Amino acid sequence: MIRPAPSADAVDAVLPQTQCTRCGFPDCAAYAAAVSRRDAPINRCPPGGPDTIEALAALTGQPPSPLDPACGVHAPRAVAVVDEARCIGCTICIEACPVDAIVGAPKRMHAVIDALCSGCGLCVAPCPVDCIAMRPAGRPWSDADADAARARHRARAARLERGERIADRRAGAAPAPAGDPDRERRQAAVAMAMERARARRAKASAAP
Numbered sequence: 001m002i003r004p005a006p007s008a009d010a011v012d013a014v015l016p017q018t019q020c021t022r023c024g025f026p027d028c029a030a031y032a033a034a035v036s037r038r039d040a041p042i043n044r045c046p047p048g049g050p051d052t053i054e055a056l057a058a059l060t061g062q063p064p065s066p067l068d069p070a071c072g073v074h075a076p077r078a079v080a081v082v083d084e085a086r087c088i089g090c091t092i093c094i095e096a097c098p099v100d101a102i103v104g105a106p107k108r109m110h111a112v113i114d115a116l117c118s119g120c121g122l123c124v125a126p127c128p129v130d131c132i133a134m135r136p137a138g139r140p141w142s143d144a145d146a147d148a149a150r151a152r153h154r155a156r157a158a159r160l161e162r163g164e165r166i167a168d169r170r171a172g173a174a175p176a177p178a179g180d181p182d183r184e185r186r187q188a189a190v191a192m193a194m195e196r197a198r199a200r201r202a203k204a205s206a207a208p
């Protein structure tokens with residue numbers, strides 16, 4: 001008996017949500033839709049690696065196969081780090097980040113919020129002064145991270161649909177209502193990231 005195709009949402013639920021585009025699709029949801037339609041093989045997600053292939057095989061009834069090397073390799077999570085001394089505050093990386101993991105304002109230094117960074121690497125190439133590098137992350141990417149990244153990516157997509165740039169939004173848009181858990185988490189993460197950046201800069205300027 002042929003197994004019914006899983007819904008795109010069911011497929012999306014087992015993808016890691018780094019939104020890295022390495023599968024050849026613009027985001028995890030687009031790859032999920034293609035797998036659901038059986039228009040894409042199940043072995044194209046390097047961040048998910050063998051675990052994701054197994055999950056997709058179980059969902060779709062297709063046999064698991066090795067990760068397609070044309071998509072990249074499965075590697076431990078990395079996070080982006082900005083060399084703040086060289087950052088010119090152009091905001092390009094903020095717009096490039098698919099999960100809103102970068103904070104900063106025009107002409108100010110920018111910083112990556114480690115906890116939100118999916119390691120997609122999409123901010124590295126657009127930086128005009130090459131001041132973003134990928135470093136090993138302190139911990140792996142969890143299911144909770146994936147769920148939160150999906151929500152942020154969807155919020156970003158809705159914002160782009162409305163033609164808003166995040167730099168503009170951060171400059172003047174109304175914030176999420178008080179008590180909103182994502183807002184609280186983001187505010188705490190932003191405050192910590194900015195504090196770490198300030199401390200690093202103060203240490204650097206105090207050095208002989």
Ligand code: SF4
Pocket residue numbers: 015016017018019020021022023024025026027028029031044045046047048
């Ligand atoms: S994590 Fe990257 S490779 Fe995997 S489905 Fe999402 S966008 Fe594609």
Ligand code: SF4
Pocket residue numbers: 079080096097098099100101102112116117118119120121122123124
């Ligand atoms: S900060 Fe860079 S590497 Fe991290 S999620 Fe954003 S674009 Fe990807």
Ligand code: SF4
Pocket residue numbers: 082086087088089090091092093094104109110126127128129130131132
């Ligand atoms: S793209 Fe590079 S120079 Fe521009 S704000 Fe981001 S880190 Fe700074």
